[in-house]
Amino acid sequence: MKKITCAQLGGPCDHAMIVADKEELMTKNLEHIKEAHPEIVATVENLDAVWDESPETPEEHDAENVLIMDEEK
Ligand SMILES: [Zn+2]
8 A cells, every 4th residue: 555645646735545556546636636626627627728728839848847748648
C-alpha cells in the first residue's frame, strides 16, 4: 500500500489516499477531485473549449518540461 496526497498529484490540497496500485490511485484521485475540487473536473471536461480559446505560443519549453509532458500522455 502507498499513501499519496492530492498535492503530490498536482492537486490543491493535502488529502491523503491509501492505495494498493496505480489503477486504484487513479480511481480514488478522480473520486476525490470530483468531490473536493469540482472546478478542476469542469476544466478537464471543458478541455476542447480551453484549447480553442488559448492563444498560440512559440515553442519555448526546456527539455525537462518536454519530458514531463511526454510522461503524462
Ligand atoms: Zn485535493
